[in-house]
Amino acid sequence: MASNETRSRVTVVGSLNMDLVARAPRMPHPGETLAGRTFAQVPGGKGGNQAVAAARLGARVAMLGCVGADGNGAQLRAGLEAEAIDCSAVETGKEATGVALIVVDDASQNAIVIVAGSNGEVTPATVARHEAVLASADVVICQLETPPDTVRAALAAARRLGKTVILNPAPATGPLPADWLPLIDYLIPNELEAATLTGLPVDSADDAAKAAAALRAAGARNVLVTLGARGVFAALEDAQAKLYDAPTVKAVDTTAAGDTFIGGFAAQLALGESVDVAIRFAQRAAALSVTRAGAQPSIPTRAEVGASA
Template sequence: MASLETHGRVTVIGSLNMDLVTRAPRLPQPGETLAGHTFAQVAGGKGGNQAVAAARLGAQVSMIGCVGADGNGEQLRAGLEAEGIDCAAVETGKESTGVALIVVDDSSQNAIVIVAGSNGEVTPDTVARHEAAIAAADVVICQLETPPASVHAALAAARRLGKTVILNPAPATGPLPADWLPLVDYLIPNELEAATLTGLPVDSPEDAARAAQALRKAGARNVLVTLGSRGVYAALEQAPASLYDAPKVKAVDTTAAGDTFIGGFAAQLAQGADIESAIRFAQRAAAISVTRAGAQPSIPTRAELNTSA
């Protein structure tokens, strides 16, 4: 269930997937077959993960998305509702529920293949039908696992309605359309996504700084480049740019660490926290998540963060 205190509203527009997760000694090479250690089927999708993270970490959450008329869809919807997430805007489409095929190696790195399924049925009309959920939010989160037209519609609606807008540009395949970034308050890519968006190498915090400044110059108000164990580089509109060091933990599985960060960051912003406090809170949540296996099962609650503080 969601955490004890709930303040601020977050609406997530995005993907809902069933994750099929195997652990293996290492990631396979092309044409190679490996024997895996374990297999699990767990709720996922960047949209679903971020919604669960925001709910567990203190926000009232609404989800806009689409699942299939199948067992996976029923399970995903039930899981969100069990977290206290409003699923009135989760539609049932004609396609099967989206899936993600995930391999996690013994060093806790992962490789993921996504089949969109019903996530591809999230359209601008879907967004328009559920604009009331956007209007009711303090913070709106989008990613790139639904069709680009629907993402742009959500960003535009959130900006028109005066909401704080977070875009997680994942998966990134190239630069974003020029008219998207001015709609975004917080652009949150990881280092690979930042490199893809800018065409610049991002192999160090110094590289992240250059990429972040390029994205701010292109129109994003604030850019947070997540760097895993190296922390978060933040290029901000109203504060000095800074590298926020990550808490030191022993990672077990990095799946959904970024989603946990974004959900926690959004929950804090929705509650009126300042940016620095929101970043630190989200980093602590992400650090706990990587010490556990799985996507949504790894996401901590606000009570756990209060206990570990």
């Protein structure tokens, strides 16, 4: 494995939201007002969550994004800096900081509505202004909570700079543009996103295998379909496709499980570990995260994951 001094950097290009989380017995029906049990306001956003996860799980991390000139923005920036994340590429925009409205039910499932706010001000020009944080990375992570042209600009810059590129296609609204796929080393959707990307049902590991094969046929190099408690289906260019079973835990809140997996996987790759080791480590980290409430508060440290192996 490469030394921590030479391979330990992850840059995340993505969203920063304040999560407004209500817990309720179940999801409300359309038009229904449902009494909740608790409310919490916690730092989130897929970009922020993945940056925190990568930092806690062993990488040196830089964040590229945008917050508003408001209390939520100040709190998000302070939270990242408390994790020793480089925020030199986190700009302050004109819009209010993005928010996510989250309902978590008694089955630990969640429903989320996102208002992008300042995340919409992350542009290709933003990426160009901060190309140095991409150049300093070993692994670059993107998601889809910033404008599509910005995501493509970040993917293209990272590919041009020779970085390992991860795309978490969330939230997915349809197939990815064909010219994106050659820019991506690891495409990591969950089952709903894989179904949206391919138009195929993904209700089982066999379905995940078909969706992953379709994505690889479309040009994706490596596809990891995360299936929650059912595990991760990996279709890799240099290994036989297989299902990685998930650790068995009692779930409390699944809100940041996928982001924890992505951050842990990226951190292990940046540290020079194999894909197999990175997947298994990231699964353990995600399993720990669902045993705790909240998004960023639920993300474990590298020491905790190691102790759980």
